[in-house]
Amino acid sequence: MTLTNDSTIPSSPALAFPTDLSYLYGQPECSAVIRTEPDDFQVYENLSFEPEGEGDHVFLYIRKTGENTDWVARQLAHFCQVSPKEVGYAGKKDRHAVTEQWFSVHLPGRSPLTWSLFETDTIKVLKAVKHTRKLRLGSLTGNRFVIRLRGVSDAVELEQRLEMIRQGVPNYFGEQRFGHHYGNLTKGAALIAGKLKERQRHKKGLYISAVRSFLFNQQVSGRIEQQLFSRCMTGDVLMLNGSQSCFSYDAAEASIEPRLADAEIHLTASMWGRGRSICSDDAFAWEQQQLSGYDELLQGLERLGLNQERRSIRLMPENLVAVKEADDQFQLSFDLQVGSFATSVLRELCNVSAPSRDQSTGGES
Numbered sequence: 001m002t003l004t005n006d007s008t009i010p011s012s013p014a015l016a017f018p019t020d021l022s023y024l025y026g027q028p029e030c031s032a033v034i035r036t037e038p039d040d041f042q043v044y045e046n047l048s049f050e051p052e053g054e055g056d057h058v059f060l061y062i063r064k065t066g067e068n069t070d071w072v073a074r075q076l077a078h079f080c081q082v083s084p085k086e087v088g089y090a091g092k093k094d095r096h097a098v099t100e101q102w103f104s105v106h107l108p109g110r111s112p113l114t115w116s117l118f119e120t121d122t123i124k125v126l127k128a129v130k131h132t133r134k135l136r137l138g139s140l141t142g143n144r145f146v147i148r149l150r151g152v153s154d155a156v157e158l159e160q161r162l163e164m165i166r167q168g169v170p171n172y173f174g175e176q177r178f179g180h181h182y183g184n185l186t187k188g189a190a191l192i193a194g195k196l197k198e199r200q201r202h203k204k205g206l207y208i209s210a211v212r213s214f215l216f217n218q219q220v221s222g223r224i225e226q227q228l229f230s231r232c233m234t235g236d237v238l239m240l241n242g243s244q245s246c247f248s249y250d251a252a253e254a255s256i257e258p259r260l261a262d263a264e265i266h267l268t269a270s271m272w273g274r275g276r277s278i279c280s281d282d283a284f285a286w287e288q289q290q291l292s293g294y295d296e297l298l299q300g301l302e303r304l305g306l307n308q309e310r311r312s313i314r315l316m317p318e319n320l321v322a323v324k325e326a327d328d329q330f331q332l333s334f335d336l337q338v339g340s341f342a343t344s345v346l347r348e349l350c351n352v353s354a355p356s357r358d359q360s361t362g363g364e365s
Helices: 069-080 155-165 180-192 201-225 256-261 281-290 295-303 342-349
Strands: 008-012 015-018 031-033 041-047 057-065 087-089 098-106 123-131 140-149 237-240 246-248 265-271 309-312 318-326 329-337 351-353
Touching: 015 180, 057 069, 069 087, 069 098, 140 342, 155 318, 155 342, 180 201, 180 295, 201 265, 201 281, 201 295, 237 309, 256 265, 329 342, 342 351
Parallel strands: 031 351, 041 098
Antiparallel strands: 008 015, 041 140, 057 098, 057 123, 087 098, 140 329, 237 246, 237 265, 265 309, 318 329
C-alpha cells in the first residue's frame, strides 16, 4: 500500500475520480516505510470530557494491538452479555497499530465485572470508570500519534520537510476514508445515481461521506494548484484555529493576512449539502467552477438532506517532535484535531509505504 495514490479511478463512463492531489511543498523525493511492527504506529485518544465517576455506563480505556475497533466493541458486548447497541466509542482507530481508546458499556444495576477476564494478548483494559451517558462518536478533542519511519532514504530532506510541515499541511481526507481501491467512493456515486441499494445504515454513511470528502479534496488541491492556499478571495470563509467558528473575509480588515500567516485562522472549503453556502462572490464562483462536472453528486447530496458545512483547508500538526533513532530511522509524534488524518501529514513529509495489508480506517484523528 502506498499513501500517495496519483491516479484516476475508473467508475462509470460518465464520471471519473481524479486522485492526483496537489502537494503544498512539492512532491517529496525521500521515502520511508511505516507499520513494519504494530508499535511503529501508535494512537492515543483524547476525550473531550472527563468521565464523572458515577452512572450506569462504564467507560473503559483499552489498549489494543492489531485489532479493529468494531470487532473489539462486539467482543465487549459479548463479554458483558449486552446488545452491541449498548457499547459506544468516540472514534474508529487503526487495526494495524497499537491504539489506546475509550469504550463505554451500559450496565445499569450490574455488579462490577472483572475486566481482566476480558483481556487477551492483544487487548488490555487500562482504566475503568463510570459515567452517566453513553460515549458518542466524535466526543474527542483529537488524538496523539507516535509513528516510526524506517528505511528513510534521505534524512537531510526529511528534516528539511519537517520544518515545512510545522507551518501546516493540506487538510485532505486520507485514502482510508475512500476504502480499499476507493470502493467507498465508487459505491457512494452509484448509490446517489440509484444504481446501488444499501440497507445497512453505517455502510451507507461511509459511502456518502466518501463522496463529500472527495469533493472537498478537489477544492483544496485546486487552491494549492492555483496558488490560493494562503491567499484570500472576495467572499472567502475563514475558520478560527481549533474551532468550528467561521466568518467571512473582509478585505478592509488589515489583521486578516497576518492572522492567516500565523495560523490563527484558516481558509475553508465546502462540505457539500443543501442550503445556501456562506461563501460568496469570487470565492463562491471559484468553488462552483472547481465542482463543475459533479452536478449529479452535488444534487444527490442535497437530496439526502445533508447540510452545507465548512472545513479548514489547512491542518496544523501540534506538538510535533522528531527523534532520529538511527541514520535511516525517525520517530515522529504529533497531535491532530478530531476529523483529521495523520496520513495527510506523512504525505507532505515523504513517500511512505507500508506492508501490503487490507486497508483500514487508521490514521484518522
